[in-house]
Amino acid sequence: MGNRTAGLSWAVLMQILLVVDNLQQTICGSVRFSIQEEQGPGVLVGSLSEHFPPPYQLLTEKYLWMDKKNGNLYTTEEKIDREALFPEDTKTEECIILHNSVVGPSGDLIQFSVIIEDINDNAPHFENSEIHLKISEDVSVGTSFLLDDQALDRDAGYNSEVYYQLEDSDGFFSLTVEDGSVIVLVVLTALDRETRDMYQMALVATDRGSGPLSATATLIVTVTDVNDNCPSFSPDSPRSVTIPGDSQMNMLVAQVRATDPDSGLNAAIVYSLSPKVSKRAKKLLSLDSLTGSIRLTQDLQSDSSEELLLKVLASGHHCPPADTQVTVSVLPKANQELAIKIGFIVEHRNETMVLPENQPPTVLAVLELEGDSSFKGSSVAIENKVHFTLNPQNGKYLLSTSEALDYEMKREHHIIVVVHGKSDKGSVITHSRRAIRVLVADVNDNAPIFLQSHYHVEVEENNQPGMSLLKILANDADSGYNGRVTYRMDKHTSSIFNTDPNTGQLSVSAILDREQQDAHKFTVFAQDSGSPPLESAATVSIQVLDRNDNAPIFLIPHYIFFIPENVPPFTLVGRVRVRDPDEGSNGNTEFHVVNSSGPFVVDNTLGTLRTTTKLDHETHNRYELYLLASDHGHPVALTSTARVTIFVEDINDNQPEVILPSSNSSCQTVSLATVTGTIVTKIFAIDADSGLNSEITYTVVDPDPVQNTSPFRVDSRSGNITVVQQLLQKDLGMHYLFILVSDGGKPASLYTTVWVNLLVNESVGPCHLDRKPTWSGTADLVQTPRKAPICEAVDTRSAKLTLLVGLGMMLVSTCCFLATAVLYLKQRRLSFHHKNGGHIEEKVISLSLKDKYY
Numbered sequence: 001m002g003n004r005t006a007g008l009s010w011a012v013l014m015q016i017l018l019v020v021d022n023l024q025q026t027i028c029g030s031v032r033f034s035i036q037e038e039q040g041p042g043v044l045v046g047s048l049s050e051h052f053p054p055p056y057q058l059l060t061e062k063y064l065w066m067d068k069k070n071g072n073l074y075t076t077e078e079k080i081d082r083e084a085l086f087p088e089d090t091k092t093e094e095c096i097i098l099h100n101s102v103v104g105p106s107g108d109l110i111q112f113s114v115i116i117e118d119i120n121d122n123a124p125h126f127e128n129s130e131i132h133l134k135i136s137e138d139v140s141v142g143t144s145f146l147l148d149d150q151a152l153d154r155d156a157g158y159n160s161e162v163y164y165q166l167e168d169s170d171g172f173f174s175l176t177v178e179d180g181s182v183i184v185l186v187v188l189t190a191l192d193r194e195t196r197d198m199y200q201m202a203l204v205a206t207d208r209g210s211g212p213l214s215a216t217a218t219l220i221v222t223v224t225d226v227n228d229n230c231p232s233f234s235p236d237s238p239r240s241v242t243i244p245g246d247s248q249m250n251m252l253v254a255q256v257r258a259t260d261p262d263s264g265l266n267a268a269i270v271y272s273l274s275p276k277v278s279k280r281a282k283k284l285l286s287l288d289s290l291t292g293s294i295r296l297t298q299d300l301q302s303d304s305s306e307e308l309l310l311k312v313l314a315s316g317h318h319c320p321p322a323d324t325q326v327t328v329s330v331l332p333k334a335n336q337e338l339a340i341k342i343g344f345i346v347e348h349r350n351e352t353m354v355l356p357e358n359q360p361p362t363v364l365a366v367l368e369l370e371g372d373s374s375f376k377g378s379s380v381a382i383e384n385k386v387h388f389t390l391n392p393q394n395g396k397y398l399l400s401t402s403e404a405l406d407y408e409m410k411r412e413h414h415i416i417v418v419v420h421g422k423s424d425k426g427s428v429i430t431h432s433r434r435a436i437r438v439l440v441a442d443v444n445d446n447a448p449i450f451l452q453s454h455y456h457v458e459v460e461e462n463n464q465p466g467m468s469l470l471k472i473l474a475n476d477a478d479s480g481y482n483g484r485v486t487y488r489m490d491k492h493t494s495s496i497f498n499t500d501p502n503t504g505q506l507s508v509s510a511i512l513d514r515e516q517q518d519a520h521k522f523t524v525f526a527q528d529s530g531s532p533p534l535e536s537a538a539t540v541s542i543q544v545l546d547r548n549d550n551a552p553i554f555l556i557p558h559y560i561f562f563i564p565e566n567v568p569p570f571t572l573v574g575r576v577r578v579r580d581p582d583e584g585s586n587g588n589t590e591f592h593v594v595n596s597s598g599p600f601v602v603d604n605t606l607g608t609l610r611t612t613t614k615l616d617h618e619t620h621n622r623y624e625l626y627l628l629a630s631d632h633g634h635p636v637a638l639t640s641t642a643r644v645t646i647f648v649e650d651i652n653d654n655q656p657e658v659i660l661p662s663s664n665s666s667c668q669t670v671s672l673a674t675v676t677g678t679i680v681t682k683i684f685a686i687d688a689d690s691g692l693n694s695e696i697t698y699t700v701v702d703p704d705p706v707q708n709t710s711p712f713r714v715d716s717r718s719g720n721i722t723v724v725q726q727l728l729q730k731d732l733g734m735h736y737l738f739i740l741v742s743d744g745g746k747p748a749s750l751y752t753t754v755w756v757n758l759l760v761n762e763s764v765g766p767c768h769l770d771r772k773p774t775w776s777g778t779a780d781l782v783q784t785p786r787k788a789p790i791c792e793a794v795d796t797r798s799a800k801l802t803l804l805v806g807l808g809m810m811l812v813s814t815c816c817f818l819a820t821a822v823l824y825l826k827q828r829r830l831s832f833h834h835k836n837g838g839h840i841e842e843k844v845i846s847l848s849l850k851d852k853y854y
């Protein structure tokens with residue numbers, strides 16, 4: 001038994017070792033198949049038969065089954081979803097399922113891997129279908145907002161790469177994607193909550209897979225209000241109130257009122273008492289922070305008059321508080337034993353006197369004690385002696401002002417008149433007390449005062465007509481009509497600027513052009529409506545800021561320059577100029593050569609055009625190029641182009657080249673019988689230059705000019721060589737004509753020399769030269785030929801021709817002079833604004849024309 005179990009466990013151990021060995025092999029051998037995810041059933045994945053002998057047995061038939069005979073591997077009904085199989089790791093390129101199989105007659109266990117390839121089966125997905133964004137109406141154009149909501153795509157590779165588009169943005173917003181995945185919303189146009197407070201757009205995320213899939217989220221931008229107003233107290237908010245001395249607790253004393261034109265939270269106002277309010281006032285009065293109502297905190301039992309000053313603050317959101325002062329006058333409790341008779345002198349209504357402000361001391365009333373005997377020995381006095389006096393006069397009392405009253409300081413006075421009597425014991429007792437009310441009437445004694453004596457505003461040109469600039473404000477301490485301020489401005493500025501007479505809102509009614517006028521200055525007036533009205537003035541200066549609204553303009557649309565050939569590189573060809581009336585970098589111009597075929601550069605800032613290489617008239621006598629001038633304006637630079645034509649003028653840089661005779665040793669036989677005047681041969685040379693520089697003159701140079709006996713003559717123009725005298729016996733033999741071939745270049749002509757060899761013989765046969773002739777005359781060839789006698793022998797016919805040619809040339813040069821003059825004048829007019837630029841051109845043209853028809 002023990003033996004058997006030992007043998008069994010030995011076999012098991014061997015098998016395990018084999019399996020482990022096999023496993024090792026398969027993993028190292030790595031049999032791999034690959035299949036796209038989401039395939040239907042029965043799709044062939046691969047076959048094990050290429051790797052292992054039959055039979056085949058798949059251990060776990062999940063997703064795949066295997067044909068036992070041939071080892072083919074097929075998909076099953078169960079679909080393979082890559083993203084479901086590997087939820088954690090969908091982005092990795094290779095998702096692999098490992099399968100085990102037993103193969104071969106000996107039943108080896110092998111492992112193979114199946115790579116699941118990604119297909120674009122997942123659309124991008126937004127976490128939230130609605131994205132809400134709040135943007136304040138005062139954001140500047142170009143501000144960008146980060147959108148946190150990215151779309152996720154569970155596929156891998158291109159199938160998961162997402163790009164974004166914004167739809168229905170109406171040009172107000174655009175989308176940029178930074179660093180591949182950060183979505184940023186950019187404001188393209190200025191927002192105004194009052195015209196549109198909501199934008200609903202579609203944010204579309206699309207993947208880059210084949211058969212791209214997309215998802216859409218709604219992007220809702222809410223434009224939020226900006227708190228651009230602060231609270232201020234209404235003119236009708238009470239400033240002074242009077243309450244009786246026996247008022248009850250909770251009585252409404254007054255209600256202050258401040259307003260803020262903003263809406264919602266921005267318009268919320270909180271009222272509070274200033275810390276400067278006296279303890280007594282705080283004890284008697286309470287202020288409701290929301291409604292602004294001021295109430296009594298207790299029942300009053302006041303025997304004397306009293307004034308409580310309440311400074312009330314109104315605070316708004318992010319605003320400095322506005323303040324007002326309420327004066328609460330407490331009258332003494334009414335006394336029944338009213339015993340004073342009042343005879344009013346000044347205007348009075350219902351027991352209340354009305355006195356205009358600024359009056360010198362005036363008698364107001366006559367007071368008299370009612371004639372009861374019990375009041376004998378009593379006296380009358382007033383309590384508040386600040387502005388008023390009471391003078392006894394024959395048992396009566398004259399109540400008068402002691403100084404001028406100021407409506408702006410205090411509008412209402414209460415004179416407390418007290419009747420003192422003597423008690424039986426002789427002590428003074430107060431019998432009765434009475435308040436006399438004096439109202440001060442306003443007089444127009446205050447002119448409106450501007451908050452600033454000088455206003456300065458900067459405004460960009462090309463503004464919207466009607467644009468608001470600023471609010472000028474003048475305060476008038478008077479009240480009613482006397483304090484009602486209207487605004488106006490200088491008559492002559494009123495066509496450009498406009499002031500609202502009532503609000504003082506200054507606006508610009510025209511479109512400003514900085515290039516026409518960059519600063520405006522005028523005076524504004526504030527006038528009250530009193531009679532006579534009072535007025536004050538302030539100055540307003542307006543600075544117009546530049547915008548890049550002018551493109552640079554070339555002074556001449558087509559420049560023509562002339563430059564001689566062969567000048568060294570970087571020679572100045574000419575200078576172009578532009579005009580850009582804008583300011584700063586908006587008017588700062590830069591030049592570039594565009595699509596030029598020629599070797600020219602332009603200095604970026606100066607506009608000077610220079611050559612880059614030597615120019616050759618003979619290969620290229622004319623260049624065309626375009627110059628681009630662009631300013632440095634923002635946001636767009638403006639440009640213009642000008643055409644430039646450059647003529648390369650000829651310089652005598654090519655010497656004549658002799659074509660005929662072909663060499664110095666060529667030879668021609670001339671018969672002795674040749675008649676006079678016969679053309680025996682011809683010399684011919686060409687010159688690559690043009691004009692005079694290529695006009696060739698042929699001259700025979702005689703080493704010994706005194707003995708000129710040659711029977712041949714060379715025509716200096718045509719090069720024809722003719723027999724000029726009858727050939728005689730003495731002429732037999734070789735004639736060597738040394739011919740100077742020179743061009744007409746100025747100042748120095750170029751030349752070459754050639755030998756023409758003529759053999760005079762009785763019969764004409766082929767000529768042969770034994771030796772090359774050599775020159776024995778002077779080396780200075782150019783001067784001598786001028787004096788050669790041949791040149792002086794001019795016949796009358798050629799003299800006539802010369803005269804005609806001369807006359808023709810004169811005529812041409814006259815025409816040419818006229819043309820130059822016309823061109824010059826035209827050019828001057830063109831370049832009127834820019835003296836220097838024009839000057840160069842006119843010089844270039846006139847000089848070159850002179851040259852051409854020289």
Ligand SMILES: *[C@@H]1O[C@H](CO)[C@@H](O)[C@H](O)[C@H]1NC(C)=O
Pocket residue numbers: 350
């Ligand atoms: C006059 O004063 C009395 C008491 O103060 C008041 O009741 C009355 O309405 C006033 N009359 C006028 C016209 O103001």
Ligand SMILES: *[C@@H]1O[C@H](CO)[C@@H](O)[C@H](O)[C@H]1NC(C)=O
Pocket residue numbers: 594595626641
């Ligand atoms: C050169 O540029 C000018 C201005 O941009 C253009 O009008 C012209 O057609 C161009 N010529 C060539 C040959 O490209």
Ligand SMILES: *[C@@H]1O[C@H](CO)[C@@H](O)[C@H](O)[C@H]1NC(C)=O
Pocket residue numbers: 679682715718720
């Ligand atoms: C030069 O000779 C040619 C013929 O060879 C003739 O046609 C021409 O008129 C001659 N020129 C002059 C100026 O004699």
Ligand SMILES: *[C@@H]1O[C@H](CO)[C@@H](O)[C@H](O)[C@H]1NC(C)=O
Pocket residue numbers: 658662663664752753754755774775
């Ligand atoms: C002919 O000879 C002259 C003078 O010796 C020389 O300057 C010239 O170059 C020669 N011309 C040719 C074509 O050989």
Ligand SMILES: *[C@@H]1O[C@H](CO)[C@@H](O)[C@H](O)[C@H]1NC(C)=O
Pocket residue numbers: 669761762763764765766767768
């Ligand atoms: C020159 O003439 C003589 C006599 O007629 C003749 O013999 C000789 O060949 C001629 N020479 C040439 C070069 O024609």
